[in-house]
Amino acid sequence: MICVALPALAISTDQGQMTGQGLEGFYRSGRRLLSRCRLRVSGREPLAVQARMITADSARFVSAMRASPHSGPDPDVVVERIRHADGTERITLHSAALRPLRVPVEVALGTDMADLGAIASGAAGPELPASVYDSGLRWSCTTGISSVTADPPPMDALASAGLLRWEFELPPGGSRSVELRVRPDGAGPVRALGRTATSPLAGAQASGDDPRLQPLLRTSVEDLNALLLRDSAHPADMHLAAGAPWRCGPAPADALAAARMTLPLGTRLAAGTLRILARTQLRGTGPQSGMIPGPRRDAGTHLPPACTGAEATLLFPALLAEARRWGLPDSETEELLPTAERCLAWLRTTAGDGTYLCDPHPGGPVRCETQAHAHRAALLGADLLDACGRPGGPGLRQWAQALRTAFREDFWIDDLGGGRPAAARTPDGTPVPHLGAAAVHLLDTGLLGGGELAPGLLGKVQTEQLARLLGGPAMDSGWGLRGLAVKEAGYNPFGHRTGAVRVHETAIAVAGLAAAGYEKEASSLLRGALAAAESFGYRLPEMYAGEQRTDGSAPLPHPAACRPAATAAAAGVLLQVTLAGIRPDAPARTVTLRPVHSAPLGELVLTGLRIAGAPFSVRVSRLGLAMVEEAADGLQLGV
Numbered sequence: 001m002i003c004v005a006l007p008a009l010a011i012s013t014d015q016g017q018m019t020g021q022g023l024e025g026f027y028r029s030g031r032r033l034l035s036r037c038r039l040r041v042s043g044r045e046p047l048a049v050q051a052r053m054i055t056a057d058s059a060r061f062v063s064a065m066r067a068s069p070h071s072g073p074d075p076d077v078v079v080e081r082i083r084h085a086d087g088t089e090r091i092t093l094h095s096a097a098l099r100p101l102r103v104p105v106e107v108a109l110g111t112d113m114a115d116l117g118a119i120a121s122g123a124a125g126p127e128l129p130a131s132v133y134d135s136g137l138r139w140s141c142t143t144g145i146s147s148v149t150a151d152p153p154p155m156d157a158l159a160s161a162g163l164l165r166w167e168f169e170l171p172p173g174g175s176r177s178v179e180l181r182v183r184p185d186g187a188g189p190v191r192a193l194g195r196t197a198t199s200p201l202a203g204a205q206a207s208g209d210d211p212r213l214q215p216l217l218r219t220s221v222e223d224l225n226a227l228l229l230r231d232s233a234h235p236a237d238m239h240l241a242a243g244a245p246w247r248c249g250p251a252p253a254d255a256l257a258a259a260r261m262t263l264p265l266g267t268r269l270a271a272g273t274l275r276i277l278a279r280t281q282l283r284g285t286g287p288q289s290g291m292i293p294g295p296r297r298d299a300g301t302h303l304p305p306a307c308t309g310a311e312a313t314l315l316f317p318a319l320l321a322e323a324r325r326w327g328l329p330d331s332e333t334e335e336l337l338p339t340a341e342r343c344l345a346w347l348r349t350t351a352g353d354g355t356y357l358c359d360p361h362p363g364g365p366v367r368c369e370t371q372a373h374a375h376r377a378a379l380l381g382a383d384l385l386d387a388c389g390r391p392g393g394p395g396l397r398q399w400a401q402a403l404r405t406a407f408r409e410d411f412w413i414d415d416l417g418g419g420r421p422a423a424a425r426t427p428d429g430t431p432v433p434h435l436g437a438a439a440v441h442l443l444d445t446g447l448l449g450g451g452e453l454a455p456g457l458l459g460k461v462q463t464e465q466l467a468r469l470l471g472g473p474a475m476d477s478g479w480g481l482r483g484l485a486v487k488e489a490g491y492n493p494f495g496h497r498t499g500a501v502r503v504h505e506t507a508i509a510v511a512g513l514a515a516a517g518y519e520k521e522a523s524s525l526l527r528g529a530l531a532a533a534e535s536f537g538y539r540l541p542e543m544y545a546g547e548q549r550t551d552g553s554a555p556l557p558h559p560a561a562c563r564p565a566a567t568a569a570a571a572g573v574l575l576q577v578t579l580a581g582i583r584p585d586a587p588a589r590t591v592t593l594r595p596v597h598s599a600p601l602g603e604l605v606l607t608g609l610r611i612a613g614a615p616f617s618v619r620v621s622r623l624g625l626a627m628v629e630e631a632a633d634g635l636q637l638g639v
Helices: 116-120 213-226 252-261 268-278 308-326 330-351 368-387 393-410 437-442 460-471 503-516 519-535 566-580
Strands: 002-005 008-011 025-028 031-034 036-041 047-055 058-065 077-084 088-095 101-110 131-133 136-141 144-151 156-158 163-170 175-184 205-208 228-230 238-240 582-585 590-593 604-611 614-620 626-630
Touching: 002 077, 002 213, 031 116, 031 144, 031 175, 036 077, 036 088, 088 101, 088 163, 101 175, 163 175, 205 213, 213 228, 213 566, 238 252, 238 268, 252 268, 252 308, 252 566, 268 308, 268 330, 308 330, 308 368, 308 582, 330 368, 330 393, 368 393, 368 437, 437 460, 437 503, 460 503, 460 519, 503 519, 503 566, 519 566, 566 604, 566 614, 582 604, 590 626, 604 626
Parallel strands: none
Antiparallel strands: 002 008, 008 025, 025 031, 036 101, 047 058, 058 077, 077 088, 088 175, 101 163, 131 136, 136 144, 144 175, 156 163, 205 604, 228 238, 582 590, 604 614, 614 626
């Protein structure tokens, strides 16, 4: 159970006690400030009965015990622990005894001040010696100082054992509380950006026939807010960390992808993300000029690691173009336009006289998803340049047309089943034939003016075949889209690129299939993702095992998955907005609705979205008809 209010985390098991084992503890900026926090009441550990998340940054643990002698088997003291990511824990004892109770309480504390990476790799050191400090304990080492203070102050503090002790009088029906505060030396409490008035994400709500929609949307927005980070040099700009606990730092491709999926909640997050990444763009005259740097990402057993920097560079102009359609002010568009132009110049320079965009590293394959990203960037970038009166649009469109023509021939593998797109082509032109979830990006085309979608890389017949493959049992696990088809060599239901369900790719598949008119396949994947969300308490992890769904089963958690994760939480927004088919064009003051006509979840009402900087609400009936219920003044319904 992970409470998140970046840069702070609190990681616990469902027992509530922090034992110092594994990842348990309070963290700030990747360092564990407290690893052990074990509560004993009357010399015993209370029996855990329930643990649940309250919000993205807090959890509630309830335990019970029998404190009265000769009172029978029923517990008469309930212990409640409310744990917050900011380093605060409140312990409350509630008595149901008939007589007053004198209850000794002790909390055993300890820490190793280890780095999260060292803990994950099993290289954390021993616990540090404590000293009595103020109304609690303190630990110090070469990497910093951590302290725990208590309110009320303990009656006794034993540094050698790391113990704080109290003795409480509990009247019948009465309660007593202790609050512990864990802090680095001299630091104050952390408050999640999403809980301040500066949060860039609108508080959207969902209602309708399916009761799962509202908790999924609420939890998704809470998780996104918990993952917000502020640029230290430019505090007004915020972006999303990739996920907790493993990826709390910047990840450009994930941040851009998540910001794009959350455009229905407003454009402020997109603008902040774009400004932060614009400041990292490489300049100069070399082959990487114009590129937004990013780490390499493992691509599974069939292909070498991919460059997320190339993906981020191609996402930048696409996000800027679509943010403008959702209502990004002209002044911010103009500010970010030079960076987008440099991204598009890098695209044209890297492609050169060739048709395809190869991996930036020599000898790398030509990946199908990279061509999809490049094609979308070219078309949306050309649309953006034309709208802003900048040159270069016709050349980008001409290159995109050549890419479409060649891709439909070179990347399609014919077989007796109707064919499939190649996952990649090797430098000598040999197709890599395995069927994986990366193909969903071929359906993600992007939003142009007038509510129209950009053309895709595949032709109509090829798109229909891809839809059939994605909706078939080899790819649709019943919980979402597998990363690799079950009959492919190397399939592993836990493989993070070779079989596990990645929520981001499932949401992209649902949106792309619905937009292309393949509602049956989109609805099946949507229902699977919703069932998984319900199983995970609506906090979707970035991935989970691709085991086939059966009656009474539940999706298997992936031990290395971030939860919460930015792209998974943003996917919870995209899945619901897809049902309404909202396609805005704020500069033209129009919005077009293309709902999923089969209405797979019945009636749906989305409120609190934002278009053109104003609230936007839409209702989709059980007949698949959409109606705008709230919109900005002057915003017209397009045809």
